[in-house]
Amino acid sequence: MDSTQVPSHPPSPWGLPLWGHLLRHDRDPLGFAVESFRKHGDVVRLKLGGETTYLVSHPDHVRYFLTENANNYSKPPLVNDPFLGNGLFVSEGTYWRRQRRLVQPSFHRERLNGLLSGMAALIDGMLKSWEERTRAAQPLDIAEEMGILSLHMTTRALYSEVPDAPTTAAVRRMMHTFNARESLLARVLRLERLPLYRRKWADFFDTQRLMRRKAKEVVERRREGGPEDDIMAMLVAARDRDTGEAMTEKELRDEFMNLFSGNEGPGAALAWGWHLLSLHPEIADRLASESAAVLGGRAPTLEDLPRLRYATQVFEESLRLYPTAWKLVRVAGAADTLGTYPVAPGTVFMAISYIIHRHPEFWSSPEVFDPDRFAPGGPARHKFAYLPFGGGQHICIANNLSLMFGALVLAMVSQRFRLRGIPGRRVDIHPGISLLPRGGLPMTLEPRP
Numbered sequence: 001m002d003s004t005q006v007p008s009h010p011p012s013p014w015g016l017p018l019w020g021h022l023l024r025h026d027r028d029p030l031g032f033a034v035e036s037f038r039k040h041g042d043v044v045r046l047k048l049g050g051e052t053t054y055l056v057s058h059p060d061h062v063r064y065f066l067t068e069n070a071n072n073y074s075k076p077p078l079v080n081d082p083f084l085g086n087g088l089f090v091s092e093g094t095y096w097r098r099q100r101r102l103v104q105p106s107f108h109r110e111r112l113n114g115l116l117s118g119m120a121a122l123i124d125g126m127l128k129s130w131e132e133r134t135r136a137a138q139p140l141d142i143a144e145e146m147g148i149l150s151l152h153m154t155t156r157a158l159y160s161e162v163p164d165a166p167t168t169a170a171v172r173r174m175m176h177t178f179n180a181r182e183s184l185l186a187r188v189l190r191l192e193r194l195p196l197y198r199r200k201w202a203d204f205f206d207t208q209r210l211m212r213r214k215a216k217e218v219v220e221r222r223r224e225g226g227p228e229d230d231i232m233a234m235l236v237a238a239r240d241r242d243t244g245e246a247m248t249e250k251e252l253r254d255e256f257m258n259l260f261s262g263n264e265g266p267g268a269a270l271a272w273g274w275h276l277l278s279l280h281p282e283i284a285d286r287l288a289s290e291s292a293a294v295l296g297g298r299a300p301t302l303e304d305l306p307r308l309r310y311a312t313q314v315f316e317e318s319l320r321l322y323p324t325a326w327k328l329v330r331v332a333g334a335a336d337t338l339g340t341y342p343v344a345p346g347t348v349f350m351a352i353s354y355i356i357h358r359h360p361e362f363w364s365s366p367e368v369f370d371p372d373r374f375a376p377g378g379p380a381r382h383k384f385a386y387l388p389f390g391g392g393q394h395i396c397i398a399n400n401l402s403l404m405f406g407a408l409v410l411a412m413v414s415q416r417f418r419l420r421g422i423p424g425r426r427v428d429i430h431p432g433i434s435l436l437p438r439g440g441l442p443m444t445l446e447p448r449p
Helices: 020-025 030-039 058-070 095-108 109-113 116-135 140-159 165-179 184-188 195-223 231-236 251-259 265-280 281-295 302-307 309-321 399-414
Strands: 045-047 051-056 327-332 336-337 340-342 349-354 419-421 430-432 435-439 443-446
Touching: 020 030, 020 045, 020 309, 030 051, 030 349, 030 430, 051 058, 058 251, 058 327, 058 349, 095 109, 095 231, 095 251, 095 340, 109 399, 116 140, 116 399, 116 419, 116 443, 140 165, 140 195, 140 231, 140 265, 140 399, 184 265, 195 231, 195 309, 231 251, 265 399, 265 419, 265 435, 265 443, 281 302, 281 309, 281 399, 281 419, 309 399, 309 430, 336 443, 399 419
Parallel strands: 051 349
Antiparallel strands: 045 051, 327 349, 336 340, 419 443, 430 435
C-alpha cells in the first residue's frame, strides 16, 4: 500500500444514530449478515451499539486473523465463565496451549476407534425405538431425536454413561434455553420478572449445577481408578510433557464442562442432513445403497469406516450448507490494518461460516446440495473456505469424533429408514448458539425393504 494513501473505512449499511446496526442485527443476525455481504462485499463495517465490528467473509482475511496475526486477535473474554470455567473453548495464551497439549491425545483417531462400538449400540437402540413408533404413523421431531442421540454419544464417550430420561430431558431443556436468542426488547423490558421466564432460567441453572456435580463425581471416580477407556480417564492420566504435572481437579472439571457443552453440534448437523436428504431423494437412495453394500443390514465395524465414504461426504456437505458453529469472533488487541482498512484496538472481527461456505468465488453452485464436492480427488479448495469446526490453532478438538459419528448415523439410519419432510411445512433457520431448524423438524419414517 502506498504510504501516502489514507486508509478508507470498509463500506457500511445504513444505520440509526447511536444504535447503529444493533436493532437489525438483533432481529435477525444471520439474515442481516448475509444481506450485508451481498450488498457490500467481503469486509463490512458494522456498529453494534458501542462496538465496531468488521464482518469479514473472504477466506484470506479469515486466515489472517486466525493464523498469520493470531496473536493480535483473541477470543472474547470468557475466562472462568460460570458454565465453562477456564477450559479449552474459552482459555487463551500459554494456559490454553498447555491444556490443548494435555487434551489432544484423547482425540487421536486411534483412540476414537475404540468408541465406535458404543456409538453403534446407541444408534441401534434409537432405531429399535423408531420401529415401535413407526407403527403409530406419527411424525417424529428429528431435530430433537438427533439432539438426544448426540447428547448420549457425548456422555458415553466422555464418561461411559448415558443419562436417564429425566436428566436427558433436563439437559435438552437447558440446551434449548442456551440457544434461545432473546430480543433486545425482551431484555429492555426485563421479562425475567415474569414467573414463566424465571422458572425457565431456574431450571437452566439447576441443570447446570447438576452437570457440574456430575463433573466432580466423574473426576473423583477416575482418580480412584474407574473405567480406563473413556475421555475423562485419559485426561486424568494425562501428564504435561515438560513438567510431568497432571491437571488439577478444577482443570479436569472445566474440561469436562467444555467438552460436554459441545454435545448439540453433531445432532444439529445431522438434523439438517436429514432435511437435505428429504429434498434430494436420489442422494438419499445413493446413501442407502452404499450402506446396504457395505453393511448388509449389520452394525458397522472399524474396518467399515473407510468404505462409508459417501456417508461422510453427505455429512461434510450438510455442514457446509448449515454449519452448526456458524460464527467465529475475535477481538483486535492492537491497531492493525486489513488490506487498506484501519483496525482500531478493540475492533471485533466476525466471520460467518454460513456465508463463507456459500461464497461464489470459492464454491461452484454454492446453494446446491452436492456431496460429491467432498469426493476423494476432487478439486482443491482454499483451506479457510470451509470452517465447520473453526480454523487455525483453535480448530475444534472433537472434529474427527463428530465426522465419525455423523457418518455412522447416516449409514445406519439410511439402511433402515427413509425420512420424509412434512409436505407444505416450511423449514427456517434459528440462529442461536448453533444453527437449528426453527420450531424443530417433524418428519415421517418409512421403513426401507
